[in-house]
Amino acid sequence: MGSQTLFEKIWNQHVVREEPDGTTLLYIDRHLVHEVTSPQAFEGLRLAGRTPRRAGAALAVPDHNVPTTDRKQGISDPMSALQISTLENNCAEFGISYFGMEDIRQGIVHVIGPEQGLTLPGMTIVCGDSHTSTHGAFGALAFGIGTSEVEHVLATQCLVQKRPKTMEIRVEGTLPDYCSPKDVILAIIGRIGIGGGIGQVVEYTGSVIRSFSMEGRMTLCNMSIEAGARAGLVSPDEKTVAYVKGRPLTPKGEMFEQASQAWLDLKTDQGATFDNLVELRGENIPPQVTWGTNPGMVTDVNGTVPNPADIADEKLRLATQRALDYMGLQPGIPVCDIQLDRVFIGSCTNSRIEDLRVAAKYVQGKRVSGKVKAMVVPGSGLVKQQAEEEGLDRVFRAAGFEWREPGCSMCLAMNADVLTPGERCASTSNRNFEGRQGKGGRTHLVSPAMAAAAAVAGHFVDIRDWA
Amino acid sequence: MQAFTTVSGIVAPLDRADVDTDQIIPKQYLKTIARTGLKEGLFADWRQQSDGTPNPDFFSNQSRYQEASILLTRDNFGCGSSREHAPWALLDYGIRSILAPSFADIFYNNCFQNGILPVVLTAQEIQTIFDRVLSKETYQITVDLPEQVVLLPEGERYAFTVDSFRKDCMVKGLDGIGLTLKHESAISDYETRRSQEAPWLFQNSTT
């Protein structure tokens, strides 16, 4: 076999059979399950009289609907309560591991997979959730699927796939101080567009990517889907092995040694080629802020909101105008003049311990602006516990932030955490679509540092010259 | 799954690029544990104006598109969330085929699981159909999957490509899981081999 990319290596290791036309039966190692996209899949199994092929390959957790206030009160919305009890019952019936709402290990599905050591390099990982791309940070081929395919994986541990194309996104140089993986991925999406990665698996390479911690790589890979990509990958290195080691579900002893050898071999060979290449320089990436209604509508913190009058292309002009109308923004105003009502620090993009540490640094000893309502929603019970041990909860509370229980929360506002129409929010989540955080709500995507500083100032600030 | 061979019907225009699945069906409709009855949620936030009255500009509120079975739209349709509720809602409304210059991957795939045919045409072909739909009431076209062609009443034939395996499943209305289970012995052989090569992949998720 000639030179191969990391993607090709993982793919080839998982081919169960391949038809002459390239249709491939691909083996799936891990399956994460949550309450919103699974009930119809379990129902399908029942109707067909099927059972999971490998129940032990799956792990289920409720995250989208769970309340982030006192869990002892239960769930007030009967529909949400039913969806969660349905998941619990399905897992009991089919023998699937389940972390319930009161379990300290409960959290956002893409936070707990890596945290538990369920996510390992070289795996194929799926979940009925588009942000499954997060797990690519470990050099695992991880992608989102629909509910029919959730059922397919439960029943067969396989998926029928065609080999996607590949794209290398190389970020060389060094990142300016105060810039984060979130800024890098937003800049990438701004560059290639929200459809730029369609049909492709992205591998992120270059010195800037290498310098990221595992949590930073998760933030990066998480938003691969916002560029339209099927999945994002970072090849495993010593950081990956160190992160994985000793977690509850990672291999132990000699098996760990054997596994880590295999993991460190998982890299793109010299001379292997990608279908597409995109290059960015780290030096050129300042903090990013989205101004519009998709993640590609993004600019630098010291930039301005676009003016449709300056846009020649008619379709783009109309789309820009429409986004500005929805967002309630004047054309051409500086990003730092945008005034905020809410700040949300959380989501599978930015709710891990490093995110909370960075945000706390900007908040320490300060007060949230009087006109802003701010909240922190840790990604899991264990992240929350760790933050509390470090005293981060006290920093946030003292500044006027609410400190909540873990879950998806206002990333998609399926529970009680919702923007009211017209409210404007700086959010560390991944989607600024119309109504995403509540009907009529206006979302600006930023890094944890940018969100924390904005909470204090009441508007966006350039954190590079803000103290 | 409902088989798909040929669908002839009224075309509904949705002249926007990058329509995400949060718009196709907003989150408040995702709390269901069923896959039917979702048309209530289809484009729920776009169908209404902010005061709750129907948006007269939206296709579903216009009598000429009431019987539409084909949706015409722009690039990157179905981006964002993987929710299969999006194709379920479209199907529940009566949409059997969607024409666009490009689709988001997960949505595209989800359509095939539900007997909805997503058809990629060139931007120019899509524009031509938009022009015709807007200028003629009850404009109807035919989407022919076996022949892989979109037929316009004026005589144009727009060929499209589709994966042969997917096409076969759609035309025959096959159960994908049943097909995979025919390869049970290949799956078992794979598992036996891999669990020796890389045993850590086969540890159970129970702690």
Ligand code: SF4
């Ligand atoms: S945090 Fe948001 S993006 Fe992540 S899984 Fe939950 S709803 Fe989806």
